[in-house]
Amino acid sequence: MSSASQGVCGVGGSTVVCADPSEAVELSEKHRLYLKPVAKLNISVTLPQLKKPGKAISNWEVMEKLRVLVRPDEFTMLKVVKSNLEFLRFEAEVETRARGRACLARLESQTLKLSGFSDVLKIRAAEAKPDFPTRHDWDSFFRDARNMDEKKAGERPDTIHFQNLPCRWFSGRGLRDTDKPRENIITEILEQFGDIRRVDVPMLDTYRRENHRKAGIGQFSAGNQITFDVFVQYKEYMGFMKAMDELRGMKLMHKDENDKAFVAIIKVDFDRTMHLTDRSVRLRGAERRKMVALEKKREEKVRKEREKEEYRKEEERKKIETQLEEKRKKLEAKQKVRDERRRVREEQRRQEREKRKYKHKLEKEERRMLIAQRKLESIRLIKELVRRTEEIKRKEAVQTKLRELEEEKYEQLEKERVEQEEASRRLAAEERKKQLILERKEIILRNKIKKRFIKHQEREMEHKREELRRRVTGSTKLKSCAIPSPSTSSNLGEQSPRNKPKLKSAVVTR
Numbered sequence: 001m002s003s004a005s006q007g008v009c010g011v012g013g014s015t016v017v018c019a020d021p022s023e024a025v026e027l028s029e030k031h032r033l034y035l036k037p038v039a040k041l042n043i044s045v046t047l048p049q050l051k052k053p054g055k056a057i058s059n060w061e062v063m064e065k066l067r068v069l070v071r072p073d074e075f076t077m078l079k080v081v082k083s084n085l086e087f088l089r090f091e092a093e094v095e096t097r098a099r100g101r102a103c104l105a106r107l108e109s110q111t112l113k114l115s116g117f118s119d120v121l122k123i124r125a126a127e128a129k130p131d132f133p134t135r136h137d138w139d140s141f142f143r144d145a146r147n148m149d150e151k152k153a154g155e156r157p158d159t160i161h162f163q164n165l166p167c168r169w170f171s172g173r174g175l176r177d178t179d180k181p182r183e184n185i186i187t188e189i190l191e192q193f194g195d196i197r198r199v200d201v202p203m204l205d206t207y208r209r210e211n212h213r214k215a216g217i218g219q220f221s222a223g224n225q226i227t228f229d230v231f232v233q234y235k236e237y238m239g240f241m242k243a244m245d246e247l248r249g250m251k252l253m254h255k256d257e258n259d260k261a262f263v264a265i266i267k268v269d270f271d272r273t274m275h276l277t278d279r280s281v282r283l284r285g286a287e288r289r290k291m292v293a294l295e296k297k298r299e300e301k302v303r304k305e306r307e308k309e310e311y312r313k314e315e316e317r318k319k320i321e322t323q324l325e326e327k328r329k330k331l332e333a334k335q336k337v338r339d340e341r342r343r344v345r346e347e348q349r350r351q352e353r354e355k356r357k358y359k360h361k362l363e364k365e366e367r368r369m370l371i372a373q374r375k376l377e378s379i380r381l382i383k384e385l386v387r388r389t390e391e392i393k394r395k396e397a398v399q400t401k402l403r404e405l406e407e408e409k410y411e412q413l414e415k416e417r418v419e420q421e422e423a424s425r426r427l428a429a430e431e432r433k434k435q436l437i438l439e440r441k442e443i444i445l446r447n448k449i450k451k452r453f454i455k456h457q458e459r460e461m462e463h464k465r466e467e468l469r470r471r472v473t474g475s476t477k478l479k480s481c482a483i484p485s486p487s488t489s490s491n492l493g494e495q496s497p498r499n500k501p502k503l504k505s506a507v508v509t510r
Helices: 059-069 097-107 135-144 183-190 206-215 237-247 278-474
Strands: 005-007 015-017 025-028 033-037 039-046 077-083 087-094 111-113 120-127 159-166 196-200 227-234 250-255 261-264 267-270 479-482 503-506
Touching: 025 183, 039 059, 039 097, 059 077, 059 087, 059 097, 059 111, 059 120, 087 097, 097 120, 111 278, 135 267, 159 237, 159 250, 159 261, 183 196, 183 227, 206 278, 227 237, 237 267
Parallel strands: none
Antiparallel strands: 005 077, 015 261, 025 033, 033 250, 039 087, 039 120, 077 087, 111 120, 159 227, 159 267, 196 227, 250 261, 479 503
């Protein structure tokens, strides 16, 4: 049997667009946060008995049938949660609880007809219970816990553990570091349920995150998280109780500056780990101080190593400078000798150049006259070449213009052809869509006619059975008669006690 699921609502703290925020309840107007009820449905579809081996039921087909039944409403999420040979169980979610009730009314006691199966599939639907702890859960947990004292904070039902909260929604608008939540904003939002004793956001503690990273715990390993966890401890039990009641069956909604709504699935539970007890806070403080001391030791060690390395480099630099200075002096002495030799050679070369220069001056005058003559010829030749080049360019420009006009004409014809093909495809798609809608309506009408015909046949059969039962009951009587045996029929007056006539019972029916 194939399995499939589809959902667009988002899991693991990711945010998605909310299409209908009508049922949202305000949590914080300043920070544009709201609580929106979670509308989930449990749908069970009874499967027919598979008589032929190798035949399977498509979960996708069943899901499409369910989507058709709830129209005009739509599921925002529909997935298979359990599948066996007897039934399929789906979990669905809609935008609002009002739509959920409408979908329940449409699905309850409905039937499905799958292609390739003669039996109909019965549908049962009910509203899903929220995955949220109840008062009985935390009362029994803290009552049965042996290592907890209800007189101490954190060892009684007063701390709520929030998971998968979006960081940006609690970071404050207009701030530079918009990816980190702020404890004062969390306190401001949640203290409406009661006075808060303590708030702890693990991801804000750099040393704790580093410690968890070394321990291999991935929850605090990323520095650019998009969600975070927070522990909120209330001073009074009533604050804890009110917050849990308000958050039961809710998801978190946020509106941006353009009033566009986004929702996030968050997980809310009471603290089972004594995270905010005084002892746990002291232990974390001691661990943090220990980490700070270790960090300072590491920094001091690094500083000393860096100073030692800098001293070593400085000594090496001085040594290298001394060596370079000695080399420079030697090179200067050698350079003086070379310069003297070079000066003598340059003087000799200068004299030779003077001689060659005078000789070349005469040759240069002759060449100048020749070059002037050649320049005149070159100018005439260049003018002619320019004229011919301009003529060729004019011809090429005309040809290019003609080609561009032809290409524009071809593109226009091609565009008209594409538009005609697109119009034909749209008409064909609309025809197919209309045909599909008519086929679905025909299937629904056939199911309704078949159901009415079956109900009519059942009423007819019941009426006939009732009529036959009345006839049989009213026309049956029990009669008794004495029938003498043949051997004693001639001597009725002399019957002995042993030869009494035998009795026979007969039922006479009119």
